[in-house]
Each structure stands twice: as structure tokens, then as C-alpha cells.
Amino acid sequence: MHPIPTDSDPFRRLVAIMAALRAPDGCPWDREQTHATLKQYMIEEAHEAVEAIDSGDDQDICEELGDVALQVVFNAQLAAEQGRFTIDDVMQAICVKLIRRHPHVFGEEQAATAADVLKNWEVIKKAEKAEKAAESGEPKSVLEGVPRSLPALHRSHRVQEKAARVGFDWPSASEAFPKVEEELRELQQAVQNESPTEVAEEMGDLLFALVNYARLSGMRAEELLHQAVNKFESRFRAMEGRIQESGQAIEQLTLEQMDAVWNEIKRKQL
DSSP, X not given: OOOOOSSSOHHHHHHHHHHHHHSTTSOHHHHHOOHHHXXXXXXXXXXXXXXXXXXXXXXXXXXXXXXXXXXXXXHHXXXXXXXXXXXXXXHXXXXXXXXXXXXXXXXXXXXXXXXXXXXXXXXXXXXXXXXXHHHHTOOOOTTTTOOTTXXXXXXXXXXXXXXXXXXXXXXXXXXXXXXXXXXXXXXXXXXXXXXXXXXXXXXHHHHHHHHHHXXXXXXXXXXXXXXXXXXXXXXXXXXXXXHHHTTOOGXXXXXXXHHHHHHHHHHHHO
16 A cells, blocks of 8 residues: 555655556556557646537536646656656756746846747747757758647647748748639649649648638637637537438438438528
């Protein structure tokens, strides 16, 4: 048995629980995990936290944030067992970073608006990256810091934001829209050419251009697509329900029959 302190602060209690789970006589599943096997859970828990935030349910948000915190503590415990770093090192590092990147709060810099804060943040990050690049001998880029594992629409938005902060951007959304039309024409030409390789490339270019237009319009393509998927799912489920109520099975209907029900539901939802 591993006695867990009840008089310590909740964070230290979580750290103690995680250490107990990883102990030789702890949980077999927890003991088998590595940084690599935990990656999927880090991603899943972050997405579940975002979904809880979207729901507006405080109990769900609280629970899902706890699950995200667990992933941080879990990975830090693995590193501590190997003598690489501890959870205290993780917390200390983020404290130092936050103070360094907020000189307008903890120093003498001035930042009256959120835009000023982002500008200062990028300058500081650029200096940090340059220092790391000099130490490692690797070339630096303003696009560094955007994880490749991000969902593609989100990653596109972040890459475009970073390029924009050094002036590589369309002046406005209206001036970016012709690029969307250009990419659509190129996709249509690829389809006519019956070239799967060209179609795939041009489809990606069109999506990237649409993300750019959405960003310059003050929107996020990732959220817009989620909304579109949610709308489709809602209408599809309503169509299924309507068909079931009629005593039919959806698999038995033709596309035309399903379309008729779909359009009826769509008219009522507008």
C-alpha cells in the first residue's frame, strides 16, 4: 500500500499518486507507459478539454483540465525516474518563461494592447530561438514553434500568423480572396486532366488559401469546419430519425429518397 498524503496541496497529492502508480508494486498499466505511448493521450485529453470548454459545463471543464494536468505530471514522472528532469523543473521552466516573455508586467517594457503584447512576445521568442540555433548550429526560422502534430487547419493558421508577423501577408481578406479563386481554377483543371496527383496537390493548395482567407476575415478555419461537421451530423441524425419514424430502414432508401428527407429537414432548420 502507498499512503497518499491528504494534508498536502492537491498538486503535490497528484504528484505523489503518480509516483505510487509508477512504483514497482504500483499499477501494471501505468508502469508500462513511455513518453511515446502517452502521446496519444496527451492529444486526446487536450481535445476533450476543448470540447468541454465549448460545452460551457463547469464540471466537465474542471474534470477535463484535471486529465490534461495528469498527462503533464505523468510525463514528468517518467523523466524523473530516468534522472532527466522533475515536475519542479517543468514548473520552474514555465515560470521563468512567463516572466521573461511578459516584460510589460514584470519589467519596464510597455504594452498597451494585445497586439503590442504579441509583437513583444514574437521578438522575445525570436531572440530565444536565435540563441538556441547558435548553440546547436541549426538555421533559425520565424516559422519555428508550430508543432507538426497540430490538426492541419490549425497548423496552417499558425504558420500563416507567424509569416504575417514579419510582413509576409495579404493586406486584407478581400485581396486574399482572388487566391482562393485561382486555386479553385487550378483544382478544376487538375480534375479535367484526370491526374490524381495534381488533384491532391491542388486540393491542399485550395484548403490552405481558404484558411488564409478565414484568418484575414477574423475567423479560424478549424472552428468553421467543426461547425459545418456539427451541422451535418445534426441534420443526418434528424434524417435518420425521420426515416425510422416512417418505419423504414435508411439502407433501403435510394439517394433521391434520402435527399428528399434531407432537404425537408434543412428547410425546417433554416
